[in-house]
Amino acid sequence: MKYVDEFRDPKAAQALLKAIEGKVADLGATQENPVHIMEICGGHTHAIFRHGLDKLTPPGLEFIHGPGCPVCVLPMSRVDECIEIAERPEVIFTTFGDAMRVPGTKKSLIQAKADGADIRMVYSPLDALELARRNPDRKVVFFGLGFETTTPSTALAIQQASCEGLKNFSVFCNHITVPPPIKVLLDDPHMVLDGFVGPGHVSMVIGTKPYEFIPRDYGKPIVVAGFEPLDLLQSVLMVLVQLSEGRAEVENQYARIVPDEGNPVSIAAIEDVYEPRPTFEWRGLGEIDASGLRIRSKYRAFDAEEVFDIGYGAARRVVEEPEGCACGEVMTGRIKPMECPQFGKGCTPEMPLGALMVSSEGACAAYWQYGGARQGVD
Incomplete structure (x- = not known):
């Protein structure tokens, strides 16, 4: 074909x-x-x-x-930490567009931008690298987010920054892996x-x-x-x-794109730059062992958690879901989006309460957008 x-x-x-x-x-x-x-x-x-x-x-x-959906499973505490970094006056915070409107406990990145934080949407970590080169007096932070699909590009950017000796570039690493949460779901009786x-x-x-x-x-x-x-x-x-x-x-089935052995160049970059975290929090699933990646000590200078003393390297904050929000149940397949009491009421694409209504891969956004989802709502 x-x-x-x-x-x-x-x-x-x-x-x-x-x-x-x-x-x-x-x-x-x-x-x-x-x-x-x-x-x-x-x-x-x-x-x-x-x-x-x-x-x-x-x-x-x-x-x-x-x-x-990596945006959807990001806990609200990590969004809060993004905003905490972004609101520092010396920081240019860069992120993919689908993370801009994900709500934290008080605001989203786009609201923080409206409040004056220097937050910029980029299409690649290479865009963030270029910003670091052009702004040597600012600290440029890239929001590393995604499953194994986007992990190699962030790894290659860190390798490039290391080769160039860029002192003002770092990554707030929230890369996660697919197999561990599948095991958690299969272990759920x-x-x-x-x-x-x-x-x-x-x-x-x-x-x-x-x-x-x-x-x-x-x-x-x-x-x-x-x-x-x-x-x-x-x-x-x-x-x-x-x-x-x-x-x-x-x-x-996808053999025209997916080799059984994977992409060796990407795998090598991942193994060079990252190591598994002992544990990482998933929205709706809780802490899952070895499911997240962190930057290895040899690249510590490019780890925003080390640079800003934040995240898993600092004191952890447990953040409760908004009242009535059922993102966790939807993400784990326990309920359908319209069974969430906030769907189409307290949570809409215009005013999302949960990440599933924001993300381009969120189940709630799919139900809302592609017909039949609004029955009983409009």
């Missing part, structure tokens, strides 16, 4: 939907007792709703929306999951081997998927085929 239209071909989609319906029937699944498949990645959640796949698939199949659609962009970096514990230790299938409608439908079918055949394996 060469063109995107080929991944959206209606006849091919109809054939896949018919095959999915047959496998769901073979498994004896019904609307009252469906097959539960979790799409881990928030990009997949948006693709499912953008293309109406939730309405096209049979009622015996239920999509469970996982914690695959209240979660009912039959299989997984695995993240495509993350797997492009780390490959497929890090997911082998899922079938080996838990007997659940996982299929790494692309982001077009036919990618997702084929991946769901592959999960259902495994279930119907009594198999549990890691399969790679």
